[in-house]
Amino acid sequence: MTDSISEEPSQALDSSTGLDEFCIAGHKFQSRLILGSGKYDSFEVMRESFEVAETECVTIAVRREKLHDSSGRNILDFVDPSRLVLLPNTAGCYDADTAVRCAKMGREILRGLENSGADWVKLEVLGDSRSLLPDPIELLKATEVLVKDGFQVLCYSSDDPIVARRLKDAGATSVMPAGSPIGSGLGVINRNSLQIILEDLKQGDPDYPVIIDAGVGTASDVAIAMELGFDGVLLNTAVARAADPIRMAEAMKYGVRAGRLAFQSGRIPQSRYASASSPEVGVISKRQQ
Amino acid sequence: MIDVTINGKKQPCEEGLTIVELLDSLGMNSRAIAVEINQEIQPRDTHSHVKVKDGDVLEIVTLVGGG
Numbered sequence: 001m002t003d004s005i006s007e008e009p010s011q012a013l014d015s016s017t018g019l020d021e022f023c024i025a026g027h028k029f030q031s032r033l034i035l036g037s038g039k040y041d042s043f044e045v046m047r048e049s050f051e052v053a054e055t056e057c058v059t060i061a062v063r064r065e066k067l068h069d070s071s072g073r074n075i076l077d078f079v080d081p082s083r084l085v086l087l088p089n090t091a092g093c094y095d096a097d098t099a100v101r102c103a104k105m106g107r108e109i110l111r112g113l114e115n116s117g118a119d120w121v122k123l124e125v126l127g128d129s130r131s132l133l134p135d136p137i138e139l140l141k142a143t144e145v146l147v148k149d150g151f152q153v154l155c156y157s158s159d160d161p162i163v164a165r166r167l168k169d170a171g172a173t174s175v176m177p178a179g180s181p182i183g184s185g186l187g188v189i190n191r192n193s194l195q196i197i198l199e200d201l202k203q204g205d206p207d208y209p210v211i212i213d214a215g216v217g218t219a220s221d222v223a224i225a226m227e228l229g230f231d232g233v234l235l236n237t238a239v240a241r242a243a244d245p246i247r248m249a250e251a252m253k254y255g256v257r258a259g260r261l262a263f264q265s266g267r268i269p270q271s272r273y274a275s276a277s278s279p280e281v282g283v284i285s286k287r288q289q
Numbered sequence: 290m291i292d293v294t295i296n297g298k299k300q301p302c303e304e305g306l307t308i309v310e311l312l313d314s315l316g317m318n319s320r321a322i323a324v325e326i327n328q329e330i331q332p333r334d335t336h337s338h339v340k341v342k343d344g345d346v347l348e349i350v351t352l353v354g355g356g
Contacts, residue, residue: 036354036355036356037354037355037356038353038354038355038356039354039356040354046354059355059356060352060353060354060355061352061353061354061355061356062323062350062351062352062353063350063351063352063353063355064296064297064348064349064350064351065296065317065322065349065350065351074319074321074351074352075352075353075354076321076352086352088352089355089356091355091356101325101328101330104323104325104330105323105325105330105348105350106323106352108323108330108332108333109321109322109323109350109351109352111333112320112321112322112323112333113320113321182356183356214356234356235356236355236356237356
């Protein structure tokens, strides 16, 4: 019995961290941690969390400009688009048409900022507001339209392997199954389905990026996801709503690294019984085996 | 005057304004916005010549924190 799928690490290792580069949609990242920018108590805490986590990519949302903004502060005053690749999302969209419009608006803004994330989108098309799980039919429709329009589409998906395969077939740049519902902190709850997704999507295409998106509660969840063979983790609430977001951001950084290194190292098989670590010969005890 | 709907709110607007002029009058002309008219995205380089018409439905959006 093995807990990870087999994949030969194909990229050069960074000598300082022992980590391999993460390539997705034409971007090359040292970090495999993508952080969301929502739900922080302040922009200052958010900015420091990003720095401590050493993330190179953060998600952002597209919303109506307020007619009267009292604070006058924009998130872009705290996220430097020349240093971080922004990944706009379509959060809050419940049908394909709205999600496509939202993606185009995000692209238009990022083009104006000359951010290299302009042509990609984290596509969310939700089924209902209680579970925040994707509507697979609308998600697939929106993926097809956006791929045709030249987008690199990163699909927030459920852990259904068939849906994941259909999204890849439709041209999705990455499929990003949820570990558990958004913001739930339940971690990776359906390991078996997620492993099937990894096997399916990476079959004959080992570099196809598959990312765990949503559900992370703490650093061990991230490590588990990475040990399974995911290429990266996207999380928001687990850092933003932690009692100490900056320290949790650091924990997530190590969780990702630990999990990736463990995946690349090839874990031992699991066994029902013990296997002694010390030599079994020359023992002074008279006790029978 | 004409009537337009901006971000879900119907309001009067001077006739013949371009998108840029409308944004200026609303204090919204920042680099971090996108404009849609009647569900069609309006690329930034068209904002100085596309005029807002009576009954237009505009969405003016920006970036906010999100996951």
